[in-house]
Every structure is written in C-alpha cells, then in structure tokens.
Amino acid sequence: MSVELAGRRLDVDLLARELGNWRTSSRSGPAYQGLADGLRMLIVDGRLPVGAQLPSERALADALRVSRTTVTAAYTQMREDGYLKGRQGARSTTALPVAAPAPTPKLAGTAVAKLAGTAVANLAGRAVANLAAATLAAPVAAVAQAFEEAAAQVTPYLHDIGIELVGVRPLREAIAERYCARGLPTEPDEIMVTTGALHAIGLILATYTQPGDRVLVEQPTYHGALAAMATKGVRPVPVAMTPDGWDLDAIDAAVRQLSPNLAYLIPDNHNPTGMTLPPAGRRRLAQIIAETRTRTIIDETITDMWLDEMVPPPFAASMAARRDLVLTVGSMSKSYWGGLRIGWIRGERNALATIGAMRPAVDMGTPIVEQLAAASLLGLADDVLPDRRDTLRVRRALLLALLDQHLPDWRPDLSKGGMSLWVRLPAPMSTALSAAASRMGLEIPPGPRFGVDGTLERFIRVPYTLPEEQLTEAVELLARAWRSVTGTGAVGVEFAAVVV
Template sequence: MSARYISGPQLARLLGEPPRERPRYVALARAVRELVLSGGLPPRMRLPAERDLAAALGVSRTTVTAAYDRLRAEGYVESRQGAGSWTALPAADRPAPHRAVGRLGPLGSADERPDEDLIDLGCAAPAAPSCLAEAAAEAMAELPRHSTGHGYEPTGLAVLREAIAARYTELGAPTRPDQIVVTTGAQQAISLLAHVLVTPGDAVLIERPTYPHALEALRRCGGRLVPVGVGEGWDLELVAASMRQAAARLAYLIPDFQNPTGHLLDDAGRAALVAAARSADALLIVDESFSELSLDPAAPRPRPVAAHDTGGRVISIGSASKLMWGGLRIGWIRAGAPLVRRLIAARASVDLASPVLEQLVAWRLLERIEQVRAERAQELTRSRDALAGALRELLPEWEFTLPRGGMSLWVRLEAPVATPVAERAWRHGVRVVPGPVFGVDGVLEDCLRLPYVLPPQTLRTAVERLAGAHARTQTSPLARPLPAYV
C-alpha cells in the first residue's frame, strides 16, 4: 500500500461543507468519488480512519462506514484488514495510454478528417506579436557583431542573459547573469533539469493537472511521479504533507496561470511553498512560462517564487515562446552557479548552444516586453470572453472558472466523457485535448483544455462544432478512447 495518506481534517477541507442530501453516506461517497476522478485525491492514497473522518466532518461513524463500503463496491476504495483503506480507480475508468501525433488525426489516418477546415484547439500558443518583424530586423543588424567567433555559447549570449537577469531583478528576485542558462525552449529546460536532477526511482511531486510534456521528461529519467490535485487552487498543506510522505526531493510546479487550469498562486502561497520545500529538503522547479500573460498587465502581480528563496532551492524556467511566439524557440533556466555548471556539462550531449539569431530576436523583444504584454492582454481577453460566451450559450452544462491570465479555459464536463467528446470533436473538425493527458493514473476524464489563442469568430465556430460532437456522444457513445494529443 502507498505510504501517502490524508488526514481527516485535510480530507474534510477538500470535501467542503458536510453533505446535506439524504442519505448522507451516498452523498459522501459521491463526493469522494468525484475527488478521485477529478485528480483531487490520487489513487493509492490512504484514507483517514472512519472515526477520524467522522469527527472532522461532524457526522456519525456509521455514515462514513457506509460511504466507504459503497466506494469499495464501486471500486474506488480498496481495504485490507489491519492496513486501512486507500483510494483506487476501477479498471473500466483507466483509459488507454495516450500518444503524441503530428498532423495526423487522433485515429492515425490523414483522410478521416481534412486538415483544411480543422480548428486546432490542441495548441496553447499565439501568433507572433506585431513588433516581431522590427525586432528581427534589429537582430539581423546586430548579427555581424557576433558572427566573427564560433557562435557556440552554451550558457547563452551575454546580452540576452543580462536582459533576463534584469527582468527577474525588476520583479523582485535579484539575479546575476551568471545564474541564467539560455535553452532551446522551455521544454529543453525541463528535460535538462530532469536529466541532471532525477535518478530512476526518485519521487517527484507534480500537480494534477499539469503540462503533459513535463510528465514525459520526468518519466524518461525514471522519476516516480507523485501527483497533488489542483482543484480551485493549491492546497499547500497537502502539498507539504505529500512532499514529506513521499520523500520527494524534487517538485515541478506552475504557479503562474497554471497550465491548464489558469490558477495564480499569491505571494503568501509562494512563501509557504518554499517553506514546505525547505522542510522536506526538496528542490522546486518552477515553470514561469505563462508569468507575463496577465490579462490586466497593470494589475499587481506576485513576485517570482525565487524571491522567497534564500537557500537556492528554487530553480526557475522561463520561455519566450508563450509571450512572444511559439516559433521563437528560446527558453531559460535561473539557478545557482553549481547547478548551472552541471547543466552546461549535461547539455553537450543534447546541443551545444541555442541559435544566435533567435537569441538576438528574443533580446530585442524583451526590450519591448510591456508593449508585447499589452498587445497579448488585449487579444487574449477578447478571445477568452468570446470562448466563454459561446460555451455558456451552447454548452451551459459545462463548468469553468474564468482565468485572469494564461491562455486556456479548463472546462469540467457534466460526466466523465472527455475522451469520447474529443474523438467526436475531431470528426466534427476541431482538435481538443482531453483531461487524462494532463495527469497520471487515468483520471480527469471529466475535463477538457480549451485554449483561447484563436480569433473570436473561429472560437465561436469551434464551440458550435464541440456542441455537435457532445450531442452525438450523448446519443451514440464511442467504443474506444482517444489515443492522441498535440
């Protein structure tokens, strides 16, 4: 049985108000089942003893006993005499593994859905900002100054590292240029860190849901993933407890407009997160790829997580691809000097350096960062509101919280049908990514990620097609799960 456990008060906090429906045990069982399916409670987590949960909820022990019995009968709880009870997932609710695809559809056949009219909601990345051409022209003019040497700068061009360090310092985390390593996108940054910091069998704390390609990088290095649910936000007490119980020495988190939920962790939460890592003797990999994407650029923003760190526990990842353009494959890592040296040594087996011209373009765009942020906020707000409005009109049973930044709505469906809806959506001409791709253990089947990076009218058309796909799923369920994501 898993060593991870949740106390009575912690589970009561996740469950919220005591069930008012009758019989109470049915309502309690349903609430626990929903937590398992939504990722709030990971499978194989030990549940509190019946009397402890009853006391925390203010209900009778008989109610909790009956709820546990019902969950056991449904396959969501397993028990062993003398060992207690822990969460489980029935075999029927474990979807087939997902695999990545390129231009082909989720069924693997290029002719099942013509690409010409396909609306791609599988990619949360916008088109280039209006100032890209100007920045690129300036970068070309600058290039001769850098072309007389060999062009290999494993840590990145000095001008770009200085600009990135200055931005961190401006936001409240004093940073030197020698703490920055420029990478070929944030994905390379994640992969490099996983390669250097994870050995097979290491426990790595992750959010559920989270960025799926980070999961792949951590798995490739043999990391044992320890998920903690992100529902309406982070339960930092549960995060801290999970770090301790799993003996996690590394955690990967996205506190800035979290991908895919859009949640933003405040300053108090960031301080608590660093304190939890300190207590567990763990390192934090903090993905800040969306940190500049507030839909109100003038609104107060929390400081970077690194601003709360005095012991070198926080490793920050940034990217030009989300704010600037997906075609600009420039990312970076902010870390202490000893780790920077290890990263540079490890990088030699992957690539020798990031492209000089792209680094110069990123540098010039960083000089225009407030202009780009304002442009992005205006475009994304318009598209977000159009997407939200269309969903409320055409799919009112789907629920979501309107994010204050980022690029996606995390939508909860009325039933665990995300995979068949995504399959039907492909046939109706829209690509969407179902919830299980963003987690482990086959949960999140009642969720979809819907980016709002496309024009408002295109998003309206996409929702119309989704409504048709959803209706077909209700009347004629598909026999097999969707095996793809992009």
C-alpha cells in the same frame, strides 16, 4: 505516461490502465467503438508508441472484462482507419494513417453531410480547428523588427564557432533585468539560455533525476512536462489542486512522506487552470521547500499573461533560505511567439554550472540569431505585452459567452490569468469527447493528458487564443462533438450514426 515496453510489446495490464474509463465512448454507440476510440487517442497522444505490438485479442478482452468479439471489432475498426497494421488473428502493430480513404456514408440531411465532410477532412490530416495549443500568433511588426535588428547584430559572432552553452550576453542581461524589475535581483551569470522552456525542463530532469525517481507535480499540470518525465523514466507524484487552488498541506505531506527527488510547480497563471498562488501561499510553499530540501522547478512560462491582477514577484524571491533549491524556467513562447524557441533557467551559479557540465551530452546550445531577436523583443515588452493581454481578455469573454450559449451545463473555472479555461464537464467523458471532436476536425486534448494515471476524465482544457471567428467555429464543433457522445440533440445523434 507512456506504457512500458518489453521488446516493443505492450503489457496488457498497463495498457488497460492507460485506457482508463474508455467505456464512456460507447454510451452513444457500440462498445467496440468506445474501445477503438480509446486506443486511437492513446496513439494520437503519443502514449502508445507507433510500431508497438498490441496484446492479443483474447488477452485484452480478459484484462478489460469484455467479450473477445468487442476487442476483435475494435481492432478491425482501427485497421480500417489506419491505426493498426496486421491481419486478424495475428499480433497487430500501432500506426498512424498516412491518408484515410474517404468513406461513402448514406447521409441524412444537410447538417449531417457537412459534419461528415469535416470528419473525412480530419481523417485525411486536415484539421478544421485546433484547440490543442494554448498560444497566440506573433505580434508581427515587433517580431519582424527584432529579427531585423538581430541580423544586423550577428556579424561579430560569425568570427567565433557560434556555440553558446549558456547563452549570448545581451540576452542574459535582458532576462536578468526582467527579474530585477519584478523584484528578484539577478545577475546575467545566473541565467542559462535554452531552446524553449520544455528543453529547460528536460535539462534539469537529465541533471537531477534518474529513471524511477519521483517528481512531485500538481494535478492537473502542463502535459508537456509530464511527457518529458515519461521520456526520462521518472515517476510523477500528483497532488490534486482544489477549486480554490493549491492544497499546501497535501503538498507538505506528500513531500515529507515520499521524499521526491524533484518538484515541478506552476505558481503563476497555472496551466491549465489559470490560477496564481498568492503571496501567503508562496511563503508557505517556500518554507516547505526549504525545510524538506526539495529541489524545485518553478515554471514561469505564462507569467506575463496575467489578465485581472498582476502576478506577485517571482517565486524565488519568497525563498528567504535555500534559494539554491529553486530553478526558475521561463520562455518567449507564450509572451511573444511560439516559433521563437527561446527559453531559460534562472538559478544559483553552482546549479547552473552543474547543468552546464551535463548539457553537451544533450545539445550544443541555442541558435544565436534567435537569441539576439529575443533580447530585442524583451526590450519591447512594455509596448507588446499590454496589447496581448487585452487580446486575451476579449477572447476569454467571447469563449465564456460561447460556452454559455452552446454548452450551458459546462462549468469553467474562473481564473485571473493564463491562456485557457479549465472546464468541468457534466459527466466523465473527456476522452470520448476528444475522440469525437477529432473525427469532426477539431483537435483538443482530453483532460487525462494533464494528469497522472488516466484521471481528470471530468475536465477539459479550452484555450481562448484563437482569433474570434476561429474560436467561434471551434466551440460550435465542440458542442456537436459533445452531443454526439452524450446522445443529446438531433445533430449529435445523426452524426454518430454516420461515423459509426
């Protein structure tokens, strides 16, 4: 969640809370490096806005209970790396480096030279590998065919103004048919097309919440939804998931005690854990929602990406009563292509009318050609999706083998679907690991990004969506980063000496 601002000055107590357990970075180096890493990752993650003033060195030192020398050295390191602007002794403002000057470290061996090279490349903005996005490349032939068909179909729409606040009829019909086939009778006018799933979530938040309202979420959960909540000024109320899945008793208690204005849940191929709520759990959750009258967003963005067992029918089908409380969000991004920014909301007509009345204040609809292409792709689902699931199965097996080879102490949760592994680390050092990996050219978000209030330091999400060669390279870099923050292994120690 973003730190609150007052005149674009960061509150020192809130900043200290956002930093969380930053000291884990200093286990393989000086304390100031751990603090600099923690602040830098907050800026990179967007949790500290660019251009905001950091607290004074003395104030931050008091809040963190460290020496002022430690804070001064951390600020100096960040200025040298381009993440702060300003001079020592004055208020500094956060920044993102345009390009970092190449350092000239004294290298110790070929392996260290190679690692230092990747660090320099990353500081210049050229990531070697990316484990930040859990999504596949497009099925090229199918997407190209869909756009060709869309171009041939768009002519009738050119005679109108081209603004479709609910979506073109062919796409809404295709989405409705998809729900009917999965066991949830749906009419086209129970669908609103959006510009991606995150846009759909934002529209619902804008319609049904006010700043300061509570929204119940799983912990961990999709970090994009948490960012959307932070933008709207709402307060996520986390309910921790267990190794076995959802703690429905805890959800029931939280809803009854805190009366959240909204709930946001991912019951299918959960992001980031890959778990799916079984039918009995769906019925219990539906009962909780109905009894407490809690309006709930059900995120089905990754529903198609089941790997071991087909997911149950849509959650809304479990609602024997008060189906009007459930707003189901879907998307083309995970199933087909992230570049196709098409999502939707499936809900009762009155709910969609309420959202539709607010929508012109946010946007004027979703591009028509992309909608027509999406409709064509949905018609190819039986040809496209099995191959994509097969690809994910192969890459999941490879990732598990790579982790077993390079990081045998890590404990991935075994799930039956999704696009990533949620991995338990031997020590709560996720933020430090993410920072070290970033310096080596590997982008991977730390565990706390998927939770509330800086928790989840013992976890990290590792997608298995990259091609095999890239995934292998990424895990090798991840292992080097882990050795660098834990001080284990010759390569990790040498690299830490070079970078620091």
